[in-house]
Amino acid sequence: xxxxxxxxxxxxxASLDKIIGPVVEKSGDTLAREQLALMSKYLSFLTERLxxxxxxxxxxxxxxxxxxxxxxxxxxxxNINHQELxxxxxxxxxxxxxxxxxxxxLDRVGVSLRATISFIARGLIQAENKIRKExxxxxxxxxxxxxxxxxxxxxxxxxxxDQNAVPDxxxxxxxxxx
Amino acid sequence: MVEVQSIAGKIxxxxxxxxxxxxxxxxxxxxxxxxxxxEKIRQAFPVEDEFDLMLTRKMKRRSxxxxxxxxxSEMSGYVRSFLNDHVKGKYSISNEAWLTGGASKLxxxxxxHWNDPGRGESSDDVVVRMEPAESLNxxxxxxxFQIIRAMKxxxxxxxxxxxxxxxxxxxxxxxxxxxxKGTTKPSSDQQRVSGTGTKFPPELRAILGPQxxxxxAAIHTFDWSNADxxxxxxxxxGTKDASIWQLNRARRVWEEDRSEDxxxxxxxxxxxxxxxxxxxxxxxxxxxxxxxxxLFDEASSxxxxxxxxxxxxxxxxxxxxxxxTTSLFGNFAEDGKTPLVCGLVPEQxxxxxxxxxxxxxxxxxxxxxxxxLNTYQLVVSCLSSTYRVVRLGKSHQDILLAIVEGAxxxxxxxxxxxxxxxx
Numbered sequence: 001x002x003x004x005x006x007x008x009x010x011x012x013x014a015s016l017d018k019i020i021g022p023v024v025e026k027s028g029d030t031l032a033r034e035q036l037a038l039m040s041k042y043l044s045f046l047t048e049r050l051x052x053x054x055x056x057x058x059x060x061x062x063x064x065x066x067x068x069x070x071x072x073x074x075x076x077x078x079n080i081n082h083q084e085l086x087x088x089x090x091x092x093x094x095x096x097x098x099x100x101x102x103x104x105x106l107d108r109v110g111v112s113l114r115a116t117i118s119f120i121a122r123g124l125i126q127a128e129n130k131i132r133k134e135x136x137x138x139x140x141x142x143x144x145x146x147x148x149x150x151x152x153x154x155x156x157x158x159x160x161x162d163q164n165a166v167p168d169x170x171x172x173x174x175x176x177x178x
Numbered sequence: 179m180v181e182v183q184s185i186a187g188k189i190x191x192x193x194x195x196x197x198x199x200x201x202x203x204x205x206x207x208x209x210x211x212x213x214x215x216x217e218k219i220r221q222a223f224p225v226e227d228e229f230d231l232m233l234t235r236k237m238k239r240r241s242x243x244x245x246x247x248x249x250x251s252e253m254s255g256y257v258r259s260f261l262n263d264h265v266k267g268k269y270s271i272s273n274e275a276w277l278t279g280g281a282s283k284l285x286x287x288x289x290x291h292w293n294d295p296g297r298g299e300s301s302d303d304v305v306v307r308m309e310p311a312e313s314l315n316x317x318x319x320x321x322x323f324q325i326i327r328a329m330k331x332x333x334x335x336x337x338x339x340x341x342x343x344x345x346x347x348x349x350x351x352x353x354x355x356x357x358x359k360g361t362t363k364p365s366s367d368q369q370r371v372s373g374t375g376t377k378f379p380p381e382l383r384a385i386l387g388p389q390x391x392x393x394x395a396a397i398h399t400f401d402w403s404n405a406d407x408x409x410x411x412x413x414x415x416g417t418k419d420a421s422i423w424q425l426n427r428a429r430r431v432w433e434e435d436r437s438e439d440x441x442x443x444x445x446x447x448x449x450x451x452x453x454x455x456x457x458x459x460x461x462x463x464x465x466x467x468x469x470x471x472x473l474f475d476e477a478s479s480x481x482x483x484x485x486x487x488x489x490x491x492x493x494x495x496x497x498x499x500x501x502x503t504t505s506l507f508g509n510f511a512e513d514g515k516t517p518l519v520c521g522l523v524p525e526q527x528x529x530x531x532x533x534x535x536x537x538x539x540x541x542x543x544x545x546x547x548x549x550x551l552n553t554y555q556l557v558v559s560c561l562s563s564t565y566r567v568v569r570l571g572k573s574h575q576d577i578l579l580a581i582v583e584g585a586x587x588x589x590x591x592x593x594x595x596x597x598x599x600x601x
Contacts, residue, residue, distance in 0.1 A: 031276045031574070038577045067441070080190055107201045114439040115198035121444035125451060126191035136448075139441045140594060147590045154584030161509045 009047045016040045045156045055173040056153060057103060058096060060146055061110045065092050067142035068113055071120065074134045085120065088113040148172060195222040199438045208435065209570060210241035223430035226411040226423045226491065228318045233427075236316040237434055244571030245311040248349065250274055253286050257306065260347035260354070264340050267293045277305065279362070280486060281578050282313035284350075287357055303357035304339065309350035312572035314563050314579060316431075317488035319343050319351040321409040325462065325490045326355065328405040333393040334358075334483045358483030360473030376469040376521045377509055385479035387523040388531070390472075393481065394502070395536035398461040398495045410492050413457055420493030421454045424551065428558045435562035437569070446554050446593060455494065455544045463498045465489025468507040469520040495538055500548035502528070505592055506556070506585060546600065553593040561586045 017040055024032050068089040075082050092109040095101045121139055124132040151160070152169040160166050195218060200206045207215065216237045220230065248256070254274050261269055269292035277285040286306040294300040309319070320343040327338045337356035345351045363376045378386060413420035429447055464471075464487060471486040501507075502519050509521045519528045533540055564579040566572075573579065 029276070030278045034278045035575075035577055038581060042577060042581055075190065082190065104201070104203060107203075111199060111201045111438065114441065117441045118439035118444050119193065119196050119198070120190060121441045122193040122196055122448070123191045124445065125448040131190075136445045139445050140597070143440075143442045144591070144594060147587050147594070150587040151591060154587060157581055157584035159506070159584045160588050161505065 006047050006050055009043050009050070013040050013043045013047070016043070041157070045154075048156050049153060049169075052153075052169060052173060054103065056149065057106045057110070059149055059173055061092055061096050061106055061113075063142060063146050063149075064110060064113050064117070065089055065096065067138060068092070068117055070138045070142065071117060071135050074131060074138065078128070078131050080131075082120070085116050088116045145172075195219065195433070197433060199436055202437075206437075206569075208240075208566060211237050211434070213238075219430055219433045223426040223433070224423070225427045225430060228321055228409045228411075229316075229423070229427055232316045232318050233430060233434065236312055240312065240566075240570070240572075242311065245573055247284075247310075247574045250276070253306075254288075256348045257286070257288060260340070260342060261290070261292075263347065265290075265292050266295070269293070273303075281575055281582060282310075282315055282573070283488070284308045284310055284574055302337075302339075304354060305336070305357050306348065306352050306354050308348050308352035309345075310573035310575070311350070312567050312570070313575075314559060314567065314573075314582070315488060316563075318409055319353045321490060322487050323353045323355075324405075324407050324409055325487050326353075328402065328407060328462075329397070329400070329484070329487075332396050332400050334481055335487075336483055336485070358473050358485070360475050360482035362470050362473060365476065378469070378521050380512070382479055383518070383522050386474060386481065387528075389481045390520065390522050391528055391531045392535055393472075393484065394464070394467055394498060395532055395538075397464055397467075398498065398538060399536050400462050402460075402462050402492065407492070412492055413460055415457050415460055418454045418456055420457055420460070420491070421450075421547075421551070424491070424493065424497070424555075425450050425454070428551075428555045432558045432562055435566040436558075437562065437565040440557075440561070440590075442590065442593070443554070443557065446550065446597070449597070450547075450551055450554060453547055453550075455496075455541075455547055457494055458541075459495065459538065460492050461495045461498075461538075463491055463493055463495065465491060465498070465501075467498050467502055468504075469522065470507075494544060494548065495536075496541065496544040496548045497552065499529070499532065499540065500545055501552050503549070504552060504556070504589075506589060546596070549596050550593065553589050553596060556589045557586055557593060560589065 016036060021036055021040075024036050068085055072082060072085055072089065075085070088109070092113045095105050095109045117139070120135065124135060148167050149169070149172050152167040152172055155163065155166045155169065197207070197215070216234060220234060224230075225233065254271070257271060257274075261271070269290060271288045271290055274286070274288045277287045279285060284307070286308070288304055288306075290302045290304045292300060292302075294302075307319070307322075319341055323338055323341040323343070326335045329335045330337070336358050339354045339356065341353045342348050343351050364378060364382060366379075411419075411423065413423075425447065432443060464484065466486050466489045471484065472481050473483045473485065474481045503525055505517070507520050508518055510516060511518055511524070516524055519525050522528075523531075529540055532538075560582050564582045568576045568580050
């Protein structure tokens with residue numbers, strides 16, 4: 001059976017907008033009216049994004065693996081053997097290489113890798129200045145593509161003053177608009 | 179906890195406290211924190227006394243279950259119970275209704291017919307501003323009440339009536355103040371969520387813009403030394419206390435609420451600790467000074483009230499100035515390229531006018547520091563607190579907070595840009 005989630009979501013939106021909305025409008029309940037519009041907006045957002053969920057997960061995990069490897073290399077040059085980071089990267093790489101890896105598996109290895117890098121980052125305030133600067137630079141620059149992707153992901157919620165400046169999700173995920 | 183190993187005698191320092199985020203489908207300790215963890219986080223990140231109380235209260239009540247919005251009749255009952263103990267003589271109430279506006283607090287309006295000791299028989303449109311079980315910001319109604327009262331002759335604010343800071347009469351802490359007539363946006367505008375990005379036409383900007391600047395200057399030059407602000411810690415000029423409390427509050431919230439680890443947040447927190455400015459003048463700060471948080475009369479274009487003082491504190495004026503100039507709150511003039519702070523005034527004009535009116539110097543280095551701090555705080559609260567509230571169903575605005583997650587990443591991208599630009 002094909003996945004009909006998007007059709008179901010569209011039916012929910014139509015029901016909210018065309019059937020429930022006019023009734024709420026007449027009721028004069030301003031909080032309900034405001035929340036109805038927000039529900040419709042959020043469901044529309046999900047409808048637009050559901051197909052890309054897996055691609056987003058894999059894209060982000062790849063970015064964190066790159067970030068982790070670059071940090072590991074900096075630590076290696078400073079003769080610091082960070083086994084926990086190496087293990088987190090390896091688990092993440094193994095999961096990412098499996099096309100059949102379930103969303104929960106990708107989430108688990110991603111959470112572990114992000115936590116390991118974050119732990120290192122928090123401790124850097126007391127670290128040797130050269131190592132600190134190098135690692136922070138990696139975190140800074142490698143985070144850019146992750147934030148670009150998330151800006152693209154949330155574009156339908158229209159948070160940015162210049163919507164034209166928000167990157168295209170398909171271009172980021174697949175290199176071109178589908 | 180992550181272990182760090184070393185060869186050749188070199189080790190990487192470990193942070194004294196770090197509780198990693200959990201996977202989405204797991205049981206999270208943050209959903210039901212125990213006293214020991216609450217206390218460890220408290221000790222690690224000292225904040226102002228009143229914020230300490232509010233954040234601790236939030237954590238201790240987190241496992242109490244999801245939030246149920248009171249019905250109108252239940253709310254009317256709380257109001258009557260409260261008024262029975264605060265109004266002398268007979269009174270009646272009418273026009274009870276929930277009000278919209280804001281992303282975090284409940285607002286309930288009614289008309290109070292009573293015998294005001296100062297005015298005699300009166301009818302007042304009144305608002306109860308009350309916490310949900312948990313919200314985007316764990317803030318203090320006592321502080322909000324005190325500062326609005328202190329500001330009554332400084333800028334337009336609601337008339338303060340009473341407060342219930344412990345939630346003795348209402349189900350949660352609340353203040354009772356006067357309803358202010360006005361609108362947050364021109365009737366033609368389709369703004370983004372929570373009043374951000376409001377578009378004001380040029381003729382309206384010409385009248386609102388100067389008021390916007392003048393009011394901020396008035397707040398920052400207000401002599402608070404004789405005001406009753408007992409719920410505020412007062413930082414000493416020549417210290418870093420005010421900034422330390424602010425940074426620690428965000429760090430504490432991140433530790434208490436987050437759903438995912440974000441390495442950038444850690445490195446920026448370290449940058450903020452390293453670059454903290456020394457306070458040169460202690461001002462009252464609004465804390466959320468922007469379009470969406472003032473009301474104006476559409477006919478006269480006069481600002482009728484400044485609202486949402488919950489993030490108010492005493493500290494460095496550059497914090498408010500940097501907040502006002504956050505890109506999330508602004509938009510562009512008709513030429514499509516001139517950025518307008520809060521949709522009202524070109525940035526340089528705003529800063530120049532502020533200096534001229536207030537007589538207070540704007541230090542670019544401090545302004546840069548607080549741009550980083552503010553953006554960091556936005557990322558922290560919009561990513562961590564919104565998630566926790568929505569996950570646990572803790573507020574009447576969960577759907578709005580779910581949408582607020584989309585505001586994290588423009589801010590996170592801005593954060594990197596601001597750091598690159600320097601001052």
